[in-house]
Amino acid sequence: DAKTTQPNSMESNEEEPVHLPCNHSTISGTDYIHWYRQLPSQGPEYVIHGLTSNVNNRMASLAIAEDRKSSTLILHRATLRDAAVYYCILRPPSGSARQLTFGSGTQLTVLP
Amino acid sequence: NAGVMQNPRHLVRRRGQEARLRCSPMKGHSHVYWYRQLPEEGLKFMVYLQKENIIDESGMPKERFSAEFPKEGPSILRIQQVVRGDSAAYFCASSPRTVNTEAFFGQGTRLTVV
Numbered sequence: 001d002a003k004t005t006q007p008n009s010m011e012s013n014e015e016e017p018v019h020l021p022c023n024h025s026t027i028s029g030t031d032y033i034h035w036y037r038q039l040p041s042q043g044p045e046y047v048i049h050g051l052t053s054n055v056n057n058r059m060a061s062l063a064i065a066e067d068r069k070s071s072t073l074i075l076h077r078a079t080l081r082d083a084a085v086y087y088c089i090l091r092p093p094s095g096s097a098r099q100l101t102f103g104s105g106t107q108l109t110v111l112p
Numbered sequence: 113n114a115g116v117m118q119n120p121r122h123l124v125r126r127r128g129q130e131a132r133l134r135c136s137p138m139k140g141h142s143h144v145y146w147y148r149q150l151p152e153e154g155l156k157f158m159v160y161l162q163k164e165n166i167i168d169e170s171g172m173p174k175e176r177f178s179a180e181f182p183k184e185g186p187s188i189l190r191i192q193q194v195v196r197g198d199s200a201a202y203f204c205a206s207s208p209r210t211v212n213t214e215a216f217f218g219q220g221t222r223l224t225v226v
Binding site: 034038042043044045046049099100101102103104105 | 116145147154155156157160168171203205214215216217218219220
């Protein structure tokens, strides 16, 4: 299975942009890049996903490198409620490994 | 459209008892996934089910654990003869199909074995 590498932790100031990196150098051509986050004592929450092109939604933006070996989740204006563990996950399009495989993620701390 | 509903939210069982965790997927979702999160650890996949079928149970312990997703009603994760090491948060997720759609997670059931 293709693996992802994320920093263990990051800090950001409130109302500033946050760039959360993810390396996935062994990604296959058909793997989708998914991002989830888990707030304290809650279930994971979908943030965004993409295949090749950059993606935007109301929560965040996803910038995918041209070679797809890395991606960056961008929170345009961090709030205290964005403090969470952020997971970058590769999801294959077929086969039995259709479940999400969570790594250790990045613990984001937002400072007031 | 209600989200993924899990109940109970908290469950306390004595060693040797059975624990039944229920998960009602979002309306229209036919794919259900169960995950376990041990204290201070990450989420680990347990089992993936579609209606009346277990698709992938590679993450399920071989003994005492079972899961079902009947034609009618919620998905059930059953743990027989619980031990202290089963204490964890159990999360259920559902999706309408696989791959390029998001999965929606419930709030989890926190099992404590005393």
